[in-house]
Amino acid sequence: MDQTAVVSESDCCGNGCANCVLDVGLPKSTGEILTGKQNVIATYQKFRLFSKTRHNPKGTDIGNNSEDLSEVFELYFGVTDLITNSNDYVLAIPAGYHVMMRTYMSTGHVCLRPYSPFWVDGLAMEFKILVNLTPGGYMSQYIKDLQVGDHVEFRGPIGSLEYISTEKERCVFIISQGVAIAATIRIVKNILNDEEDLSRVYQVACYKDIEHTYFRYLLRDFNKYWNYESHIYLAHQKCSSDMCKTDECTGKCDWFLKKLWYKEKACLERFSEAHLVDICAKVNSYSKFVFIIAGSKKFQDFITEIVNKLNNEVKQSNIFLL
Numbered sequence: 001m002d003q004t005a006v007v008s009e010s011d012c013c014g015n016g017c018a019n020c021v022l023d024v025g026l027p028k029s030t031g032e033i034l035t036g037k038q039n040v041i042a043t044y045q046k047f048r049l050f051s052k053t054r055h056n057p058k059g060t061d062i063g064n065n066s067e068d069l070s071e072v073f074e075l076y077f078g079v080t081d082l083i084t085n086s087n088d089y090v091l092a093i094p095a096g097y098h099v100m101m102r103t104y105m106s107t108g109h110v111c112l113r114p115y116s117p118f119w120v121d122g123l124a125m126e127f128k129i130l131v132n133l134t135p136g137g138y139m140s141q142y143i144k145d146l147q148v149g150d151h152v153e154f155r156g157p158i159g160s161l162e163y164i165s166t167e168k169e170r171c172v173f174i175i176s177q178g179v180a181i182a183a184t185i186r187i188v189k190n191i192l193n194d195e196e197d198l199s200r201v202y203q204v205a206c207y208k209d210i211e212h213t214y215f216r217y218l219l220r221d222f223n224k225y226w227n228y229e230s231h232i233y234l235a236h237q238k239c240s241s242d243m244c245k246t247d248e249c250t251g252k253c254d255w256f257l258k259k260l261w262y263k264e265k266a267c268l269e270r271f272s273e274a275h276l277v278d279i280c281a282k283v284n285s286y287s288k289f290v291f292i293i294a295g296s297k298k299f300q301d302f303i304t305e306i307v308n309k310l311n312n313e314v315k316q317s318n319i320f321l322l
């Protein structure tokens with residue numbers, strides 16, 4: 001099957017079939033990870049919840065910090081109780097791919113939801129996901145009730161990202177909405193940690209406000225690399241300063257400016273075509289552009305539309321939807 005074909009979640013019947021329609025094959029690079037071993041997550045596998053912590057966008061690891069987000073959790077899972085020798089297995093989840101979490105409803109129906117690991121240790125067979133609990137959501141309630149030590153079923157990897165090429169001087173635009181940035185973290189790390197990869201990464205992270213800038217500390221760290229820059233867009237920043245005359249913050253008041261870190265820039269607007277044009281103006285050749293878009297279908301459609309308006313030389317095969 002064409003690995004660049006976009007398969008919608010709605011194509012999945014939701015029954016957790018062994019040969020799920022969402023499996024579109026692994027990128028060629030996965031062969032190196034497997035090295036003759038089996039992928040432990042290729043069929044549904046139980047993973048033990050090692051830890052469950054509230055996400056702190058600033059990265060401080062002091063438990064119960066007042067800046068921890070009450071509705072966003074980092075879940076750390078690892079394989080336990082393998083029937084055969086664990087040396088026969090690795091955990092292969094390529095960057096940009098997701099895993100399917102499975103649980104059963106009280107009605108007996110299966111509940112499947114995809115999540116995108118932001119950290120994977122293939123040999124230890126451990127991974128982490130960031131989950132933004134959805135009010136009234138079935139899996140969200142299940143996750144909320146999960147306790148450390150509980151076992152949860154996952155399978156995968158599922159995805160279609162095959163952007164890796166021999167071309168190492170690309171302009172990689174990574175545009176994400178909210179928690180979907182989790183899916184992009186490993187892609188950025190892979191590029192930045194590859195000394196032979198001279199690609200420039202422009203990360204556009206769209207959030208509702210500064211309190212919800214997930215992985216803010218990572219973006220700060222990535223910005224230390226010569227070939228990386230992040231742009232944060234905050235669509236709904238509330239303000240408690242008198243300087244901003246309305247409830248919506250202008251981003252110019254002392255209250256907001258004090259919230260920013262040294263050299264950190266944030267634009268208090270929705271990301272638009274004009275912003276994309278501004279960022280792209282820094283780059284010369286459009287043919288080397290790669291766009292990786294992570295977010296809801298509506299967000300992906302909007303960004304794809306403005307990318308297509310940008311310049312008709314942007315090849316469709318260089319646009320990847322996570």
Ligand SMILES: Cc1cc2nc3c(=O)[nH]c(=O)nc-3n(C[C@H](O)[C@H](O)[C@H](O)COP(=O)(O)OP(=O)(O)OC[C@H]3O[C@@H](n4cnc5c(N)ncnc54)[C@H](O)[C@@H]3O)c2cc1C
Pocket residue numbers: 009098113114115116117129130131132133134135136137138139140141179180182183322
């Ligand atoms: C490729 C991919 C990767 C993803 N990665 C992540 C990730 O890394 N982290 C993350 O947090 N999320 C991720 N998601 C989203 C995730 O899969 C779930 O959709 C999300 O956690 C919500 O699931 P849920 O079962 O809690 O909510 P659902 O039960 O699906 O409910 C969603 C919403 O619909 C409403 N609703 C449900 N039933 C009804 C009804 N009968 N009538 C009216 N309204 C109803 C609920 O109130 C809720 O607001 C990803 C999604 C995709 C497609």
